[in-house]
Amino acid sequence: MMVKDCMQSDVVYVSVPGTRDDVLQVMAEKQINGVPVVKKGTKNLVGMVTRTNLLKKADENQLALLMVRDPTTVTPRTDIKTALKTMMAHEFRRLPVVEKDELVGLLSVPDILGATLEDDEKYGSQEISKYVNRNIAAVWEETPVSLSYMIMDMAGTNGLVVLNAGGGVTGMVTVSDYIKLSEVTVEDNVSKTFSGTDSAVEWGWTSQDFLVVTKKLLKLPNVPVKEVMTKDIINFTEITTVSECVRTLRNEEIDQAPVLSVKGNLVGMIEDHGLLTLALESLG
Numbered sequence: 001m002m003v004k005d006c007m008q009s010d011v012v013y014v015s016v017p018g019t020r021d022d023v024l025q026v027m028a029e030k031q032i033n034g035v036p037v038v039k040k041g042t043k044n045l046v047g048m049v050t051r052t053n054l055l056k057k058a059d060e061n062q063l064a065l066l067m068v069r070d071p072t073t074v075t076p077r078t079d080i081k082t083a084l085k086t087m088m089a090h091e092f093r094r095l096p097v098v099e100k101d102e103l104v105g106l107l108s109v110p111d112i113l114g115a116t117l118e119d120d121e122k123y124g125s126q127e128i129s130k131y132v133n134r135n136i137a138a139v140w141e142e143t144p145v146s147l148s149y150m151i152m153d154m155a156g157t158n159g160l161v162v163l164n165a166g167g168g169v170t171g172m173v174t175v176s177d178y179i180k181l182s183e184v185t186v187e188d189n190v191s192k193t194f195s196g197t198d199s200a201v202e203w204g205w206t207s208q209d210f211l212v213v214t215k216k217l218l219k220l221p222n223v224p225v226k227e228v229m230t231k232d233i234i235n236f237t238e239i240t241t242v243s244e245c246v247r248t249l250r251n252e253e254i255d256q257a258p259v260l261s262v263k264g265n266l267v268g269m270i271e272d273h274g275l276l277t278l279a280l281e282s283l284g
Contacts (some may be wrong), residue, residue, distance in 0.1 A: 003083050004076035006115035007105035015040040018063035023049055033176060036096045036103050037067045043102040045072060051179050069141050073098045081283050083107055088276050109272050113246045116279040123282040124243030128236060131275055132259045132268035137162050141170055141226035148225045149178050160256055162229045169258055169266050173228035181221060181228050235260050236270055245270060
């Protein structure tokens, strides 16, 4: 199997020179977490930018300073095992696919899992218990949002399970949520885009009420995490099959979910990246 057999050919990208707002608008409209960056007027790949990059450089506006330059790439003819090993070694979630320095596709963790495990009778029928991460990053639901982000950052994870006083799971908060929740302090040159309405709207995460600013500083709201967390979360049990897990993660467009015991107690997290070892095994 080669990269071209499971990559995405219709790739969304942004261009340099560009700004944070360009990236945010594309991510909002397409509901994606990372995009390739090309030189304006061409499809020559020059970088990658993710939501994590935006959070870590919250006061930076220029795309050229936000993106990761000269990213690792593969070609359409790269063996999928080689690409998979690269993603595992560097903990990448996506790899740009290039042909003669031009962007022609994107290979992501869900793409690989869908092609290898989703319908595999041998490897997909295994229970996920072996692949559950038992090192759980969690916070109390009364934890301030800003502190919860610090905890997530120090834990080196992209999401936190939210617990109530009794230890029960009440929700999750992820990198994507922190971007959505960020307040915008406007310094000047504020303009709003509307979608068929003349009424003013507050800043939001959709293209219909997207606030465009030229200078801003992102700040998280001073509220407990329970007020902003995702409450209706997907979860699995340890006996969920790999195929079912992969299918659900892909359909729901999420990269991780809590795993509960038969009694409903939190026992760990299942992360799509953690299933790549099994995907590699299935490729022989």
